Amino acid sequence: MAVTSAETSNPGGQSTVLATVQRRFLFIKIGVFLLTGLLILRLWQLQIRDGSHYRTLSQDNRTRSILIHPVRGLIYDRNGILLANSVPSFNLYVQLDDVPDRDALLLKLAELLSLDEQALRKTIRDEGRNTLIRLKQGLSLKEATIVESHLFDLPGVEIYPEAQRNNPQGAYAAHVIGYVGAISEAQLEREEFQDLPRHSIIGQAGVERIYDRTLRGRAGSKLIEVNALGHEKRLLSVEKPHAGSDMYLTIDFRLQKLAEDVLGDQVGAIVALDPQTGATLALASRPGFDPNALSRGLSTEGWNTMRRDMQHPLMNRTIQGQYPPASTFKIIMATAALEAGTIDQTRTLRCAGEFRFGRRAYRDWKAGGHGAVTLHDALIHSCDVYFYRLGHLAGIETIAAAATQFGLGQPTGIDLPGEATGIVPSPEWKRRTQGEPWYPGETISVSIGQGYVMVTPLQMAKVIATIGNQGVARTPYVVHGIRDRGSGMIEERMPAHPASPVLHPDHLRGIQAALAEVVTDGTAQQARSSTVRIAGKTGTAQVVALRATNGEDVPSKFRDHAWFVAYAPLEQPRIALAVLVEHGGHGGSVAVPLAKRLIEAYMAYVSEEEQRTRPPSSLSSPHMGNRRNPLHG
């Protein structure tokens, strides 16, 4: 009994309790003394008795904890074509703490590997307080052999085989795949990278960036004992790294390659989607870059050249390029007016070659005009005056609401980083961003997809895919399967479906019919194909306002952007496409032939695959499905 009942039963006995309690503090005091004594004893043991031993240990600190980088996941296209892997690479490191004479070492290294001694010095200087420094990446076998055989003269030098990101397809699909690079100081500060050590390699763009955590895996480490030269002598313990997961893209590499090839030296973008699922089949952006060069670490000059390039090769134009949609916007105009009841499919509006509004005359692309046209004809021949009038009748709010329903002015939600939103202008938007009221004349420009309205090629591909897919919108996506290296399990992913625009079936059919006739009788007749029926809409986006800008004599930077959005086949579309060629000139003549080639090629792949997968005896194979899918073997 620590506190007796006699003490506590006494109501005024707190002082007695206090005294009892306080007497007990003496034991705590003794305890503190004893523990301090114990610690001092231990200090004596470490510092006095074994002090010289520990001093030797500290002088040539024999143990090192070395990070083992995990193997990064692989990236495949939808048919299992390898897009990114990792190859072993010999990297030359120096541990400065083990170098007794830095000048001698650098001189020797420079001589052995014919390197620039000054450059080595600069590399070390740039690392600041860091003492384990990578002097050279990607040593050839010969260079590695030379170093290994001279290790005795190179204290502190070590060659570590490390994984190097490799893109076997070179520059193809570079914007989708992205590239990797050493984590920057700024990135180290960010919370998502907090568990990463310095010098980690992380994805810096594309799929590599957005799925970095999954691709990266988890680092391991090993504890080694080193000899006096700092070279590994004995492995003490090892914690194995976990390899990253593999990615299966929805991209069909054959189509991707063709899309980049047909663009060639032209600046532009091509997006191909599966309208029924939203899976991206191709995302081509030109000019491109070689991710291998970036992953290996670009020199400062290399970076500067790339950054100064006026054509911005690193920019993924399919999701980051924002352009006026031009006449491709008439698809949205048509649905907006039909759904709002501004007009019906039979009413005609007159086009006399220009539309006078206020003090300005808005001209049609065709001098003299199209005469009295219905919505159907206006779409087929891309009559501007009809849509000027329609826009004036419908008003900007109606137009903006329809464009927003189709997903313009907002990211599509694709699983790629840095997607631009584009602009759906409205009076509210203009007040907010420019602090000015909306002028009615601006509605007229917007009616033919000029003025403030801006879209990305992916957004327009989504719009035309929605029309082709009976008005049902899908979220575009790039990665459809993630395979865990440990378990071999594949996790399939498909984004949630977005809201679809409001579209009456009659209106949809009318627009679909008109888009089909754009190809057979209208502005996109170059897309007429003998193998597949295509529907689409051309567009020619003015870069410089109200000038004749299509002639060959016009400097290319003032030439118009050429658009073509399309889907095929008509009945049950398998592919939806948006083609944009910057400063390409007229949409009908520049963008249309590219689209036709891609659609024909893709439909050939599709029928070839259906032939292969359809059992010869069975005729009941469904039209859809059964596509070869690497995920299902």
Place this chain on the structure above:
Amino acid sequence: MDESWPSHRGLDGFDWSFVGIIVALASLSLLTLFSVTGPAAGQRWPIYWKQALWFGVGSVAFLVMSAIGYHTLARWSYLLYGMGLLLLVVVMVSGQGARGAQRWIALGPIRLQPSEFVKIPVLLVLASHYSRQTQPGWWVRVMLPGLIAAPGFVLVLTQPDLGTSLSFLAIYVTLLLAVGVKSKAFGVMVLSTLMIFPFVWGGLWSSLQLYQKGRILSFVDPQYDLGGQGYQGLQSRIAVGSGELIGKGLHGGTQTQFKFLPEGHTDFIFAVFAEEWGFVGAVLLLGLFLALFVLGLDIAMKAKDLLGALLAVGLVGMLAFNTMVNVGMTVGLAPVVGIPLPLLSYGGSTTVMTMAALGLLFSVKRRRWMFRL
């Protein structure tokens, strides 16, 4: 309460040895942080400047706590404790963490570690409970206080922050010992467990394989799951041992300077100090801590009411536990659990909390000549 405190006049009862020890420890902290940062520090605000700032804030906390007085604080103890728990819940929901642990709330550039600020409220709550309920009994003595402290303990443990949650346990056990429990045998058992716990664990610990330790620790505290368990401990022992008798001098610590020894400015600051100032310096530092605890226990022994005595002994228990376990893990007697060394380790929350605790201790000292009627 219409109490009048004669000691409120001027600096009566102001014990310069008490303050002197605190100033000495703070100076050693800044000196060691200066050494860790190195002479050629690139940062605009090196950590020793930041730590000096925290000592400034801590001094204000010290003065405020000693001015308010422990009776007032005890009266508000449940409110303070409730607010502390609320903060812990906020951390759990939205906190920021390093390497999987959620411990901080970001307030602009400052990262607040609320678990530190729950320690004093827990002590206040427990001490005022024991000072009101002096009758013996398993429920009143052990269970009820345990249940009171449990939410804070569990919230911190699951952050996970094993180190800080252990100091909650230290407070609880110290008070339990002070008021006494049913049988002396039990008391002795708990006492010996508390005293020996780190050392037994340390012995058991070193018999485990590296990967086993890694597993155990990554279970309770992912912050240390870097495969460097044995590495950290070994490097720390090398640092301490290589200091020998008189040390390597300022900036002379080859082990430290962030090269081999991680966390040289926080949890392993004692290793940095012992490497640079040797056995002589390390014993001197431990002597300063010992003097601080003895002064604290003297305050507890001379306190004129139960609340003051319990508060004082609880504070000493908490600070002594942190000190012993921290130094213990640095010299390889205790497992690496992530407890900072009071007043020495870098860190805003822990420094301000320690100074506030000392302020509270001081308020007990100033009022010990009063009799409550």
